[in-house]
Amino acid sequence: MAGGAGTRFWPASRKMTPKQLLNLAGDRSMIQSTVDRLGTLCPPKNVLVVTNEVLVDAIRDQLPDVPAESIIGEPAKRDTAPCVGLAAAWVMAMDPEAIMAVMPADHVISPDDVLQKAMQHAASLVEEDETRIVTFGIKPTYPAEVFGYIERSEELPGTEYPTFDVARFREKPDAKTAAEFLKAGTFYWNSGIFVWKAKTILAALEKFEPEMTAHLKTIQASIGTDSFAETLTKEFTAIKGTSIDYAVMERYDNVKVVEAPFQWDDLGNWTALPRQRGVDDEGNTIDAKHLGIKTSNSIVRSDDDHLIVTVGMEDCIVVRTPDATLIANRNDESAVKEVVKKLAENGWTEYL
Structure with a gap:
């Protein structure tokens, strides 16, 4: 299925x-x-x-x-x-x-x-x-x-x-x-x-x-x-x-x-990634070109070699694609579904 x-x-x-x-x-x-x-x-x-x-x-x-x-x-x-x-x-x-x-x-x-x-x-x-x-x-x-x-x-x-x-x-x-x-x-x-x-x-x-x-x-x-x-x-x-x-x-x-x-x-949402890809010493799961300073318990992903720098971030999700970037509180990750709903309501279908 x-x-x-x-x-x-x-x-x-x-x-x-x-x-x-x-x-x-x-x-x-x-x-x-x-x-x-x-x-x-x-x-x-x-x-x-x-x-x-x-x-x-x-x-x-x-x-x-x-x-x-x-x-x-x-x-x-x-x-x-x-x-x-x-x-x-x-x-x-x-x-x-x-x-x-x-x-x-x-x-x-x-x-x-x-x-x-x-x-x-x-x-x-x-x-x-x-x-x-x-x-x-x-x-x-x-x-x-x-x-x-x-x-x-x-x-x-x-x-x-x-x-x-x-x-x-x-x-x-x-x-x-x-x-x-x-x-x-x-x-x-x-x-x-x-x-x-x-x-x-x-x-x-x-x-x-x-x-x-x-x-x-x-x-x-x-x-x-x-x-x-x-x-x-x-x-x-x-x-x-x-x-x-x-x-x-x-x-x-x-x-x-x-x-x-x-x-x-x-795999229901982004918070599943640490279980699959593991975490570093600061509890971060990184699937991107990333520089983290004072960054912990966060998930960072990018589809390309675009450099993502995070400073002073904790319990965050950062996901970058060529046309959209998500920055979310890891503890409110279920709200991502609400984002998709709002995009549709706004008529921004090119991002769906």
Whole structure:
């Protein structure tokens, strides 16, 4: 899934270059890293990318080994359930018995071999019972309010990795509830990574979202024909969007959660960079040509060799691009999303 806008990474993340196309956690873009980490487990010919239609060409440029026709552009933003349904319909057209994994393109996961083994474990659970839906839970390290949670119940015996029945999914909590979840020890962060048979998720969508499924079936029937693009535009745009968690996960009975054995990070905003790129002796994370004097606990990034000098700055974010510069209080970083909203209201669309 690679259709997000990444507004919290403005000004680097823009409409035509959202965060999944940026090198935020390493030398490769986030979507390239997502494909890379699958290795031989899922070769490029088996990779399907669903994104915003305006990003199709850019993603094809970044993923030359993935078949061009396997990078599909949504004609409208309709949340994750239609995205998953479209992907499953495409996979079903290729192989009616296929097991598919769904992964967002903006996560950082390591090591690769551990992820691949965990994916194989999840696939084996689906092979044992094709009605199963498997997801990965991240063991929480602090009472996060920005993630949804999964509550586990009974453990499945004899599994390679700790695997549990899902009691229920929980929405993003307030601070008090998040602290209670952490203390209970039976809650995971919801990773948004799923493994299932394509036909199983389509059957679940048909049960819970029949109107959506009707449109998806029409799209599926056009795959491989000259009318696919026209049908996709007409039918997908007509779908009422909702999340896959609400459409299926919160309502489906046979969901298993695997305690993730890999390291996971969801790069949600600029404050995630220190976790990925580290800090210097003053607590700064620097990805730029930078001279800092009395500068601490700050994040500085530039897209070019423009020199950035900071003096007497603490807990700041400085991000420079050729046409815009962000200077923000690190502790009020969520306000970056408000900046994008204000730019749109002012009609300054050239900066979006």
